[in-house]
Amino acid sequence: MIECKTEQHIKICGKEIATVQNAARTIQQLIDENIPELTETIAQPTLVSFQISLENCDPLSWLSQQASTTRLYWSDREASYEVAAAGETDRLFAEGEPHLTELILELQRRLASSSEDIRYYGGLKFDSSSPADHDWKPFGALLFVLPRYEMTKSQHGNTFTINLVIQHGNEVEQQLLAEIQTLQTLCSAAPVSSQPLPIASIRTDSPNQKEWQEIIDKSIQAFDSGCMEKIVLARKTTMVFSEELDPIRLLKQLKDVVNRAFHFYFQFDGTPGFIGATPERLYKRIGETIFSEAVAGTRPRGNSPEADLAFAEDLLNSDKDVREHQFVCKSILDVMDELCTDIQSPAQVSLLKLARVQHLYNKYSATLKKGYGDADLLERIHPTPAVGGVPKKEAIRQIAALEPFDRGWYAGPIGWLSRNESEFAVGIRSALMMKNQLHIYTGAGIVKGSEAESEWEEIENKLGSFLAIQQVNGTENA
Structure with a gap:
């Protein structure tokens, strides 16, 4: 080291x-x-x-x-x-x-x-x-x-x-x-290549759709027993390409199709690269001032203003999605009540509209109490119910038992620290790059009343940023 x-x-x-x-x-x-x-x-x-x-x-x-x-x-x-x-x-x-x-x-x-x-x-x-x-x-x-x-x-x-x-x-x-x-x-620089990405010839999902149904059924049983109220379950989609991927070209194309996101790439010692475009801020600290957000619930964007509004109203009036969002809001406010003063919270929920999906959204700010810092914020806020569940410890235990892969940095805090400031996003809408393979991670919030098929479709919508790059390059996304 x-x-x-x-x-x-x-x-x-x-x-x-x-x-x-x-x-x-x-x-x-x-x-x-x-x-x-x-x-x-x-x-x-x-x-x-x-x-x-x-x-x-x-x-x-x-x-x-x-x-x-x-x-x-x-x-x-x-x-x-x-x-x-x-x-x-x-x-x-x-x-x-x-x-x-x-x-x-x-x-x-x-x-x-x-x-x-x-x-x-x-x-x-x-x-x-x-x-x-x-x-x-x-x-x-x-x-x-x-x-x-x-x-x-x-x-x-x-x-x-x-x-x-x-x-x-x-x-x-x-x-x-x-x-x-x-x-x-x-100090040399050259424009990032605009050449199409290699063709994705193979796609596999872990879990597959049948296994996803079984995992959702087990989660519903946990809700019925009273040991959990919410869990966020993820899927790992592996795409195999005809040749090795250029991570910077992939990141450039991801930036072109995804706006209003934290774009990131981390590669250490020539190892696989972690790449993504996440919409979700965990928190930002400027001195003692803290900013955080609650993001949950998902609908696609419409292909017309009328269709987009219909999706938005459906999201705002969905009992299941509103409950998911309230879990996240309560989690953040509980942390702020413990660590902060001067808490500012919105009177009503708004929408975070991204290129391909939209989410329920609340923004919070507060002043950190003396004696608390980034370690306290990271330990208390992560993982929010938007990527973990309720209660936190039981949801994390169930995620480890139910998901057939290691999440690694997916849905973990990613970002930076300086002497007086810091900013962390939630590492979702992300992928691990390995030569000619791309492991894409996406998740969905599961509560009582969730249906496996609709949650599978929600994950497909969230996967759309990476699949859109394939469509741009003229390949099939199935």
């Missing part, structure tokens, strides 16, 4: 605004200019960040040219912040059933002396108590990295940053000169 034991952070910003084409020369000059001062200044392990401003940039195009075995991408739902990253300067990794509070506190210790734009990106396994299968093992129960190279595009400007740990001043010149040698290749 790479470990950054820095006690301080030095951030060096260039004054010149560069283009992507001359970024290598600009940052090389910035490094050269600062070698003498850094040699004299650094007497202990120090995180040093070199940052230049860019006129314009396309982080995804830049990422497509990076050969690093660790590649990350994150863009928020409002399209106000986008980052692509390659390589690692620091890593925090845990397997088994880690002590979440201790690990998040360790991340906060590493961030304590850094500037606000230093962020660790990563996520957590949905259920750390369940065994990890081979495909998910590299992701562990928790994994966060501080990227080595970052290209960021936001409403505040565009930047390219290199993060390095320098142990002592006498290593500065050698380390920075070695870094300069990689810059020309590192």
